[in-house]
Amino acid sequence: MIKVTDLTKVFPNPDGTEKTAVDHVSFEVQPGEIYGLLGPNGAGKTTSLRMISGLLKPTTGKVHIDGINVTDQPENVKRQIGYLTANTGLYARLTPHEVLLYFATLYDIQRAAAEQRVRQLADWLGMHEYLNLRCGALSTGQKQRTSIARALIADPPILVLDEPTLGLDVLSNRLILEFIRTQADAGKAVLLSTHALDEIETMCRRIGLIHNGRLIAEDELTNLRTRTGKARLSEIFLDLVGATDSVFAEEVTR
Amino acid sequence: MNRLSRINTIWRKELLDTLRDRRTLIAMILVPIVLYPAMILGSLQGFELQVSKLQQEEYTVAVLAEPVRAWLRHVIDTDPARQPGATEDMPAEELVEKAAAGELAEDEEPELTDKASPGEAAQAGVRRAPPDYNIEVIKDPNQLAARILDGSVHVGLVLTSPPPTADGTDTAEVVLYLDQTEIRSQMAASGLDGIFQRVADDLLRQRLKREQLDESFVIPVAVQQETVATPERVGGSILGQIVPLILIVMTITGAIYPAIDLTAGERERGTLETLMVAPVPTVDLIAGKFVVVALIGMLSAALNLISIGGTVYLGGLGQLLSRGGDVVIPIGALPWVLVVLIPLAVMFSALLLAVCSFARSFKEAQNYVMPVMVAVLIPATVGVLPGMRLEGPLLVMPVTNITILTRDLFTGRFDIVAILWVTLSTTLYAGAAVAVAAKLFGQEAVLFADSGSIKTIFQRRFFKRSDSPGTAQALLLMAAVFSLNFFLQQALLGGGEVGTLEYWLGIASVLILLFLLVPLGAAWYSRVRITPAFSLRGPPLMGILAALCFGLSTWILAQAWAVFQRDWLPMPLQMEQLFELMVARLNDTSPWAMVFFMALVPAFCEEFFFRGYALSGSRRTLGKWPAILLVGFAFGVFHFSIHRLVVTSVLGVLFGLLVVQFRSIWPAVLAHLLNNGIFVLATREDGLRPALEGLGYGVNDDGLPHTPWIIAAGALTLAGFLLCMLVPDRRVATVTDVPEET
Known part of the structure; x- marks a missing residue:
């Protein structure tokens, strides 16, 4: 379970000024739930996810994963989280098989168990045909599936997915979303950050809307519909942010 | 998982990744094995070709009067070194004696250069028979300098006294005018110099005979230097001046690429964030990468050394290096040099990693690496200065101590205490550098480009x-x-x-x-x-x-x-x-x-x-x-x-x-x-x-x-x-x- 309390991140600029990337954000994600984090570029989504996964230290505020404070025990927390990064890089000169085994070893998984887990993930994600090709030669969809398999190699109870379907074709897109759904149904807590409004509508019960580092709304989709009187998610956004914010309007309706 | 097995996992993966990179392989294997031998042999052969070409050219000597021309013609044509049967290595007086005794057989051809290895040929090139001379008379002495400078005359000869004779007692004075900046002028002059040397020897011998004096009369003291150093030691001392610097440059050259690739390169390709997601402390990541960089550095230096050694050995370059002296390359020292490679590689890999760790891109890292190379080469050069001894504070002087140790090992000086000092201090410095690298590598501003400016780390x-x-x-x-x-x-x-x-x-x-x-x-x-x-x-x-x-x-x-x-x-x-x-x-x-x-x-x-x-x-x-x-x-x-x-x-x-x-x-x-x-x-x-x-x-x-x-x-x-x-x-x-x- 993820519990985020008053999470804040301030970056120093070289000229001495500061930039608040994430501003007192609080939310929770329960096991079996897919929580959607929504917002335009630069809203603070990725920074929040990095703090939750222990890659960045919060300036103030806390993140608890199953009751453990991330700042206190980053290594322990990292074991609990499968984090799919936004610009996920794979070692171009290694094969997906090698990448997956490498990460399995870093998570202390024994060789035999790791091989079995790789086969299982390859079955689920349809990776067998390119398992032994170099990652540099794979298509975007194949790379993304490899990355998702990499995030799930240690079978973590918590998934943090940053734009998992970015740049994918329809088929890969559907496969990955269905896969995420089965993972949540199996009891994992899933935190999903995305631009794609239709994905959020179909996948998530509760969503959080981040704008300029702040969580401006957090509720079940049905409640948000009632509150704003709008049916479509994009209209709900515009209503919440205020239609005057043209940059944001452009971003979400695009 | 304990720390060691984790580092073990990391370095093995990094090594596999690095070895699959064509660029690393080219820098590490192709360059030393193909390029260096080709370069060394190529330039040697070019040198040899040029020397023999210059040797075969005819040079023009200018004199100021016709009688001098005739005299000079005679001197040149009767030069014993020009007679058939004279060999390159024969000393001048022996040539004179043999010519006098008519012992130079007609069929004894001088050894041809293409039979010798390039090194030997190049070495012998400067001692071969004098070139052919064309003698020209210039009436106006004022013209002489101008003619030499414009290259139409290679050397000017002015006789300021009567020509030397065996009967006389005077010294004939010969002045050779040359343009020192011109190789042809130099070769013409040195050829003439050799000829006159032989003429002088011959005349001296005749005059002594005439006066019924022994040769010892004009040589009251004969000083001779005898080296007690073994040929291995001489070879070691020559190599000891060159090899440490070669090793340092080669280690750095080999290590630079993986050092950049595994830090800044990984960051640039976006794999670093993925790696940091894994439950691995940054120090372990850097330690694993450090092992690979040090290994590649060592491997590359060793390959280079073997390749250069082979080229020198097979190409006969050894003789050139020794200038004809008695020299043996101390093969026994080579395993020790490989041992010295360890502290070298450890030191430089740690330094390079520390420097590359706060670079965000390949290009940036390359900019940081250059000053490091210069900073390392200065103390390294201090170590090869003549007279430097591995004692006192120099035992723990970073980089300098390694260069002196390498040189000492080549000359057979083997001091286990000194080796311990060098190893210990180097390990300490390298450890500190790795710690700094880990600290920099884990910085948020370094890790994520969008997490604030990199300048903030140092302000x-x-x-x-x-x-x-x-x-x-x-x-x-x-x-x-x-x-x-x-x-x-x-x-x-x-x-x-x-x-x-x-x-x-x-x-x-x-x-x-x-x-x-x-x-x-x-x-x-x-x-x-x-x-x-x-x-x-x-x-x-x-x-x-x-x-x-x-x-x-x-x-x-x-x-x-x-x-x-x-x-x-x-x-x-x-x-x-x-x-x-x-x-x-x-x-x-x-x-x-x-x-x-x-x-x-x-x-x-x-x-x-x-x-x-x-x-x-x-x-x-x-x-x-x-x-x-x-x-x-x-x-x-x-x-x-x-x-x-x-x-x-x-x-x-x-x-x-x-x-x-x-x-x-x-x-x-x-x-x-x-x-x-x-x-x-x-x-x-x-x-x-x-x-x-x-x-x-x-x-x-x-x-x-x-x-x-x-x-x-x-x-x-x-x-x-x-x-x-x-x-x-x-x-x-x-x-x-x-x-x-x-």
């Missing part, structure tokens, strides 16, 4: 306040100050003004600058709180008491130890004289000058640096006792003398103990001041000598203090030690690492 205002410097920071500063201190002291000694007031003022300035201002500046910049970092708290009464115990007694024990040590580690006379000279002039001045230069300034500056900055930094990660011992030992090493190492190290440990136990630097300053002060004043009539003698203190003929005094001093030191140990241990709150964003 003062972004350092987090802390109570002590980082351990790596402290170690690196020690290494830097050590090198600077050595070179500045050498410069002062080299001034020839040893022992003058100016010299002592210089020493004091160096101490104040390096040991006081540098650590204070470093602490200020990294926002380390001065008071806790330098333990500036007022001393407790017990601390002053303990300091008095040490300060009043240690100088006697040091004196006794010095006498005892003299039996098994005698001080070289030269060093003793230098030391006496340094002190002698101060003896003429007031005792206060002596106390100022030899006690007050060192006590303050050295304590601030060692027991202040270095101790609080090392303590942070090493713990109390390892830190006290390390800093104490470093203090000993900083005194640049194996003869003072034991005493100064022990003193360093005692002073460190004072500071740690009483959490104040002042007891250490006091003890240091008393120890040095009493020691220098004890022998002075206008100092403490009368007072000490009044108390019954004295030394025997060896300089050993009287036994009761030694016993009393030992007891007092022990009392001081017990006072220190009575203080209950306090846990020092550890502070989180600097630098860090605020």
Whole structure:
């Protein structure tokens, strides 16, 4: 379970000024739930996810994963989280098989168990045909599936997915979303950050809307519909942010 | 998973990744195995071709009169070296004799160059038969210089006396005019020079015969140099000048690419974020990468060495290097050189990783690497300077010590103690560099381009306040100050003004600058709180008491130890004289000058640096006792003398103990001041000598203090030690690492 309390991140600029990337954000994600984090570029989504996964230290505020404070025990927390990064890089000169085994070893998984887990993930994600090709030669969809398999190699109870379907074709897109759904149904807590409004509508019960580092709304989709009187998610956004914010309007309706 | 097996996993993956990279393979294998031999052999053959071409050309000699032309023609044509059967290696007088005896057989052809290896041919090229000459008469002597300069004449010959004869007794004077910047002019002149040498020898022999004198008449003294060095040693000494630098350049060349690729490259390709997601501490990641970079560096240097060695050996370049002397390449030294590669690769990989760790892109990293190479090559070059010996402070001088060690191994000088010193100090420096690399590598601003500017890592205002410097920071500063201190002291000694007031003022300035201002500046910049970092708290009464115990007694024990040590580690006379000279002039001045230069300034500056900055930094990660011992030992090493190492190290440990136990630097300053002060004043009539003698203190003929005094001093030191140990241990709150964003 993820519990985020008053999470804040301030970056120093070289000229001495500061930039608040994430501003007192609080939310929770329960096991079996897919929580959607929504917002335009630069809203603070990725920074929040990095703090939750222990890659960045919060300036103030806390993140608890199953009751453990991330700042206190980053290594322990990292074991609990499968984090799919936004610009996920794979070692171009290694094969997906090698990448997956490498990460399995870093998570202390024994060789035999790791091989079995790789086969299982390859079955689920349809990776067998390119398992032994170099990652540099794979298509975007194949790379993304490899990355998702990499995030799930240690079978973590918590998934943090940053734009998992970015740049994918329809088929890969559907496969990955269905896969995420089965993972949540199996009891994992899933935190999903995305631009794609239709994905959020179909996948998530509760969503959080981040704008300029702040969580401006957090509720079940049905409640948000009632509150704003709008049916479509994009209209709900515009209503919440205020239609005057043209940059944001452009971003979400695009 | 334990740390070692984790690092093991990481480095094996990084090695696989690196070895699959075509660019690494090209830099590591193709360049040494194909390019170097091709380059060396190619340029040699080019050289050879050029030499033989120049050799076959006909040169023009200008003379000023027709009779001279005729005479010169005759001299050139009858030159014994030009006669068939003359061989390249035959000395001039032998040629003359053989020609005179008609022994030069018609069918004995001179050895042709294409039968010899390129190296031999190039070597022989300069000693072959003189070229053909075309002689021209220029009537106007003023024309001569212009004609030589425009190249239409290669050399001018002016005979300022009658031509030499066997019957005469005079010296014929021949002046050769040449253009030294022109290779053809040089070759023409040196050819003529050789011819006249042979003519002179021949004439001398005839004149001596005429006068019925033996040849020994004109050679009253014959000096001959015979080397006692074995051919292996000669070969080793030649290689020892070249190979260390080649090794350094090759190690760096091999390591640069993986160092950049595994840090900045990984960051640029976006795989770093993925890797940081795994539950692995940054230090382990860097350690794994470090292993691979060091391995590749070593491998690349070894391949280069083998390739160059093979080329030199097979290409016969050895003879060229030796200039014809008796030289054998010491094959036995090669395994040792491979051993030396380890500290080399360790040192440079750590440095390169540290530098590349805060680069965000490949390009940026490349920019950072260049200054590092230059910074490394300067101390490396110092090491190959002739006359440098691996002793004293040079044993622990970064980079320089490795170069000298490599050279020594080549000449068969094998000193296990020196190897240990070099290995230990290098490991320490490399460890510190790896720690710095890990610290930089894990920085958020370095990790994510969008997480604030990279400048913030180095700007003062972004350092987090802390109570002590980082351990790596402290170690690196020690290494830097050590090198600077050595070179500045050498410069002062080299001034020839040893022992003058100016010299002592210089020493004091160096101490104040390096040991006081540098650590204070470093602490200020990294926002380390001065008071806790330098333990500036007022001393407790017990601390002053303990300091008095040490300060009043240690100088006697040091004196006794010095006498005892003299039996098994005698001080070289030269060093003793230098030391006496340094002190002698101060003896003429007031005792206060002596106390100022030899006690007050060192006590303050050295304590601030060692027991202040270095101790609080090392303590942070090493713990109390390892830190006290390390800093104490470093203090000993900083005194640049194996003869003072034991005493100064022990003193360093005692002073460190004072500071740690009483959490104040002042007891250490006091003890240091008393120890040095009493020691220098004890022998002075206008100092403490009368007072000490009044108390019954004295030394025997060896300089050993009287036994009761030694016993009393030992007891007092022990009392001081017990006072220190009575203080209950306090846990020092550890502070989180600097630098860090605020």
